[in-house]
Amino acid sequence: MKKQLLKKLSGFIVTVLMLSGSANAQIVYTDVNPDTTIANRIYYLDLNNDGTTDDSIRLFVSRPYIGECRGSKVSIFAINGNTVSGSTYPLAMNIKDTISSALTWSASGDLRYIRSGDPTSCPNDTLGYWTNAKDYYLGLKLIVGTYTYYGWLRMQITVDPLYASGIIKDYAYNSIPNQPILAGQTSVTGITENISASSISLYPNPATNYLTITLQGDNKKAEVTIMDITGKIFYSTTENETQELKINTKDFAEGVYLVQVKSEDFMATKKLVVKK
DSSP, X not given: OOEEOOSOOXXXXXXXXXXXXXXXXXXXXXXXXXXXXXOSSEEBOOXXXXXXXXXXXXXXXXXXXXSSEEEEEEEEEEOTTOEEEBSSSBOXXXXXXXXXXXXXXXXXXXXXXXXXXXXXXXXXXXXXXXSSOSSEEEEEEEEETTEEEEEEEEEEEEEETTEEEEEEEEEEEESSTTOOEETTOOOOSSOOOOTTGGGEEEESSSBSSEEEEEEOSOOSEEEEXXXXXXXXXXXXXXXXXXXXXXXXXXXXXXXXXXXXXXXXXXXXXXXXXXXX
């Protein structure tokens, strides 16, 4: 179910406070209603609608500059380990494009840049992939502690030598760490385990009073975290030189959990069901 952006924002930032999403949703989706237009300023976005902005990703729409050269641009800046899809020029992704670790990621870049003037003193530049784009998607890679999340932002970008603006339309992220999301994806059925899930085994599953986790390979060090699907952590440990771990689940409430294991060789996430 869509969340509505109820407040008028004065700038744009993609917050890293991502773990407060719906307990029943893997994809947390927000429709910016009405669409918000920005021009001649930095724009901040509160991704999880908690009323708090966070310094992680900024969209900057420049003021037109006049003189020997005239022009304008829309740029993206990511800090604190967060990145956007693309390199010097962020990708203008199409609906259903996959946003995952397979993409190239960058901390900054120009979505669209136009400069023109006297060719003897000012080169004519038209750069970037966002060519007056109405429904392109920007891939987002956000870091929360030791976890990585993927999401998208849909925008309309208009840039000419005398004017630049952007319209923020909607956005979403996958609330399960390290899981991809499709551009434009707003919901999903069930929980998708990642490609490394075969590296761990859980039994019994469903579990009642105990859980055994077995790890494949020679794991000198393994970090094990059990969380619910909102990201709330119920158990966390770091084990050395082990291939099997027994966990008491007697005090776990009935429901669905995610077991994430990190080692030097792999990172895996697998679904756990607890029944009483």
